[in-house]
Amino acid sequence: MGRPDAAAVAEALSRGDCGEVAGDAGRRAQYSADASNYRQIPLAVVFPRERQHVLNALAVCRRLGVPVTSRGAGTSTSGQAVGSGVVLDFSRGFNRLLALDPEARTATVQPGIVLDDLQTAAAGHGLLFGPDPSTHSRCTVGGMIGNNACGTHSVAWGRTADNVVELEVVTYRGTVVRLGAMTRAEIDEAVAAGGDRGRLIASLHRLAQNNMATLRTELGRFPRQVSGYGLEHLLPEHRFDLAKAFVGSEGTLAVILSATVRLITPPPARALxxxxxxxxxxxxxxxxxxxxxxxxxxxxxxxxxxxxxxRPETRAAIDTLPAARAWLFAELGGTTEELPRSARALTDTAEQAAGFVGSEIVTDTARARRLWRIREDGAGLATRLPDGSEAWPGWEDAAVPPERLGSYLRGFTGLLERHRLRGAVYGHFGEGCLHVRINFDFTTGQGTAVFRAFLTEAAELIAAHGGSLSGEHGDGQARSELLPVMYGPQVIAMFEEFKHIWDPDNGLNPGMIVHPLPLDGNLRVSPHRTPLPLATVLPFHADDGDFAKATRRCVGVGKCRTAAHRGDVMCPSYRVTLDEKDSTRGRARLLYEMTQGEVITDGWRSTEVRDALDLCLSCKGCSVDCPVGVDVATYKSEFLHHHYKGRIRPASHYTMGWLPLLSRPAARMPRLVNALTGSRLAPLVKRLGGIAAEREVPRFAAQTFLSWFRTRTPGGDGHRGPVVLWVDSFNNHFSPEVLKASVAVLEDAGFRVRVPDGTQCCGLTWITTGQLGVARRIARRTVTALAPAVRAGTPVVGLEPSCTAALRSDLPELLDGDADARALAGSTVTLAELLVHRAPDWRPPRVDARSISQTHCHQHATSGFGADSALLDAMGVDNDSLDSGCCGLAGNFGFERGHYEVSVAAGEQVLLPAVRAASHDTVVLADGFSCRTQIAQGTDRRGTHLAELIARALPSRRPGA
Known part of the structure; x- marks a missing residue:
């Protein structure tokens, strides 16, 4: 009987009570890759929610003869989280904290729990879990057990294996076993009891007894030797610890049902x-x-x-480091009294080293966090070299004893040079473990041959230094084939026997560690696949005009799967749904598969891609928060343009997409329009316009800003010269008071305010709805209108962050090669940037107030909040910048039918509760029209634009002045 197809497997799993089951092309495409170079299309994906779902799924797969791959966050860099059978994703539903015992300092968890969630629970008792890989915000404890993850602090707190107490697992054949350390009496008792568990333990004990000398001499030679299986833990002096021996088995032995881990007490203070x-x-x-x-x-x-x-704030932290070509980040722990002495002693030692050039003790905790962020983002940052070329894992985390690290690194650098390869090196130097991404060329047969040759020679180099092919990320498909270079035949045979004892059917993650898949097979980028010929409207210069290359920027590190807000915007819809398809990574994966034409076969017309992009807010957060600069908002615009070309679009594309144009006739009869949208006919109007029934339609102002401005007499002396005030459609028609306030501020600062001739638009609403032909025509008209002022050196000041971002970034892309568009982008500034950088001697009014501020997501992506923060500080405002991410409304997104619940849920994560909790004398700052609308419709407060806050405090506005 042949292997069942995807539909049959999905149907059998659905009937078998396995939790949520997905066998559609879109879901299979999303799970086709992890953070490695490899790609395998699964037959189905299962999301178990309880223990029985796992047992049932294994039973179905065993009956069908289908292999199973366990998956956490999918951040594995070696290919062990992808498989051709059924993928069990534990991160979505099988992710609970089962118990936490502060006295015993242990926690029991399901495998899908995210490390940071465990850390948050432990922190409430003054405890933490020692291993802390850079992916801590999204990696799961099950995945850490699978790879024997270590992290930044392993030099002090050890690997995952050192911190696991007990595991409950189930084999492919359905045997549930509890694993931990065992005495000889407990082993004898288990063997005597018989059954599947007794036979398993007997076989494992016999394997250890027959290989004592090899276990003692070949395995466990230094902490980061994690390649292969950790069989040294079966030695009697290690208490025949089956739990520790299981760690690092990469899902090849059994499936984890629960894990009990050891917690530690961290030091009271730290210093970098x-x-x-x-x-x-x-x-x-x-x-x-x-x-x-x-x-x-x-x-x-x-x-x-x-x-x-x-990233500007991170770049600023780097630029103040000691001048050097490499750095060591050393962290010390202790009391606040001890740390200065410890830091001085450490620098004294470092000063004796050859090649030492300087040091700094970082006392600013915010700056220290920014510096550590570089290290955390390393896996993503290193995938694009400074010249824009792609770099890949493969030789990702080899390790040597620390005393041999210098010699190994010199040999490794020479090996790169001989193969004419480059890569950025970083890693856990304190434990001899190096990470590097290398610019392999997988698009040609020659490049793939170089990849194989390099990895083979690198394995020989690591073996010569007594090292390990993997120091924490596991062997997977990337290195399992090379294990015989590191280990002799006896060790390889021992690994094979260990696997066979656990999984005689080879049903769990076949091809990993033993009987390996070839290291150059199943490559995600392959010269043997010809991408679909997909021409684009936007130029994608950073990716050589190649849409497939743009989408494969996503290397799978999964930072977009972070559920908590940590100063990032990416990815608001994922934070609500916790569904891979709604992450930046899930969308990029699907778009890449669309370019390949294998699983997603209908190119730009794909309904799977359309549906995955539906909940993308086009917030642009990913363009700056993703370490590799994946820009799904731009990909979405490009896709929607082609998807609906020559077809009827959703109603919202004609209403909100054309809002700037439709607002003009509405502005001539605002009372009538407002009466209509507030009447009993409003539900019909919203339904016809594709607008969510729950949303209140914003009211048009009685008079537009342009009507007011063109009849007024200019104020101030204008000694600083002219500025062009960009009159965006949102503020012009709905909140002209913001633009009026900006005029007062600009004139007080000494500028002469001008506005563009006629009625101009940046085209943003057409861009976000993928109507790029119209957007380009509008952009060209705007650039032409502003060109004379820009050529004269006049700055263009934007009040609405989304429009300012469009002028800066979208228009030069739409009008690729247009010098005036590039000049306009360089001339566009925010109000705060203009006042801080171009009027440094202007003294803003004193405002003794407290405020909370919501940074618009497009501002976060393009200019940041630095100038605003400096201006508020100069005004005396005690401001708290919320780590709230996107407000959730995001232009047309939150108004569109079908998006209301996600839109509000995004706002409810941080922003709306913070606004409700703020005292009534706290100013709620929000420059974005969408942000202010979300605040107004979700709370009883009103958002204030920075221009309004300043204008209210100007001397001319004060009573009696």
Whole structure:
């Protein structure tokens, strides 16, 4: 009997009570890759919610003869989270904290729990889980167990294996076993009891007894030796600990049902010491001496990695580091009294190292967080080199004993040079573990051959240094084939027997560790697949005009799957649904598969892609928050343009997409329009317009700003010269008081305010709805109208952040090659940027007030809040910038039918509760029209634009002035 097809497998799983089951093309495409170079299309994806769902799914797969791959967050870099059978995703529903015992300092969890969620629960008792990989905000504990994850602080707190107490697992054949350390009496008792559990333990004990010498001499030689299976834990001196031996098995032995882990008490305070060196090799050679100090972490970064950083606040933190070409980030723990002495002693030791060039003790905690963020984002940042070329994992995390790190790194650098390859090196220098992404060329047969040759030689180099192919990310498909280079035949045979004892049917993650898949098979990018010929409207210059290359920017590190707000906007819809399809990664994966034409076969007409993009808010958060700059908002515009070309569009594309144009006749009869949208006919109007029934339609102002401005007499002396005030459609028609306030502020600061001739528009609403032909015509008219002022050096001031961002970033893309469009982008500033940078001697009015501020997501993506913060500080405002992400309304998104619940839920995560909790004398700052609308419709408060806050305090506005 042949292997069943996807439909048959999905149907059998659905009938088998396995939880949520998906076998559609879209879902299979989303789960076709992890964070590695590899790609396998699964037959189905299962989302278990309870223990019985897992047992039932295994039973169905066993009956059908279909392999099973366990998956957490899908951030594995070696290919062990993708498979050709059924994928069990534990992160969505099988993710609970089952117990936490502060006295015993243990926690019991389901495998899908995210590490940060466990850490939050433990922190309430003054505890934490020691291993902390850089993906801590989305990786699952089950995935950490699968790979034996380590993280930044493993030099102090060990690997996952060192912190696991007990596991409950189920084999492919359905045997449930509880694993932990066992005494000889407990082993004898289990064997005597018989049954599947007794036979399993007997076989494992016999394997250990028959290989004592090999276990003692070949395995567990240094902490980061995690390649292969951790069979050294079966030794009697390690208490025959089956739980620890299971850690690092990459889903090949059994499926985890629950895990009990050890928690630790962190030190009361920490300090970051940055040590600069002339190059990464010098930094590596300094490590052994530094390890004599009691370190919590010792991480290395090469300048090649920091050169990739573009985020303004992070870039500023880098630019003040000690001048060097490589750095070690050393973290110390202790009391506040001890730390200065410890830091000084550490720098004294570092100063003795050859190649040391400087140090800094970072006392500013906010700056320290920004610096650590570079290290956390390393896996994503390193995938694009400074010249824009792609870089890939493959030789991702090899490790050597720390005393050999310098020698290994010099040999590795020479190996790169011989193969004419490049890569940014970083990693856990304190434990001899290096991470690197390398610019392999998978688009040609020659490039793929170089990939195989390089990995083979790199394995030989690591073996010569007594190292491990993997230091924490596991072997997977990337390195399992190379294990015989590191281990002799006896060890390989022992690994094969260990796997067979657990999984004689080879039903769990076949091809990993033993009987491996070829390291150059199943490649995500392959010269043997020809992408669909998909021409684009937008140029995608950063990706050589190649839409497939743009979408494969997503390397799967999964930062977009972070559920908590940490100063990022990405990804608002995922934070609401917690569904892979609504993440930046899920959408990028689907778009990439669309370009390949294998699973998603209908190109731009794909309904699977359309549906996955439906909940994208076009917030642009991913364009800056994603370490690789995946820009789904732009991809969505491009896709919608082609998808609906020559077809009837959704009603909202004709109403809200054309809002700037429709607003003009409405502005001539605002009372009539407002009466209609507020009458009993409003539900019909909204239904016909594709507007959510729950949304209140904003009211048109009695007079537009342009009507008011063109009849007024200019004020002020204008000694600073002219500025062009960009009159956006939203403020012009709905909140002209914002533009009026800006005129007062600009004139008080000494500027002469002008407005564009006629009625101009940035085209934003047409861009977000994918009507790029219309958007381009509007953009060209706008650029032409503003060109004379821009050529004369006149700045263009934007009040609405989404429109300002469009002028800066979208118009140059729409009008690719247009010099005036590029000049306009460079001339466009926010109000705060103009006042802070171009009127530095102007003294803003004093405003002794407290405020909370919502940064518009497009401003977050393009200019940030730095100038606003500086201006508020100069005014004396005690401002709290909310880590709220997108407000949830996001232009047309929150008004469209079918989006209301997600829109409100996004706002309810941080923004709306914060506004409700604010005292009535706290100003709620929100420059975005969407943000103010969401606040007004979700609370009893009103948002205030920065221009309004300043204008109210100007001397001319004060009573009696």
């Amino acid at each position: 010491v940055v040590l600069g060196f002339r190059d990464a090799c010098a930094a590596a050679e300094a490590v052994p001496a530094l390890l004599g100090h009691r370190l919590l972490a010792l991480e290395g970064l090469d300048q090649a990695l920091t050169d990739i950083v573009t």
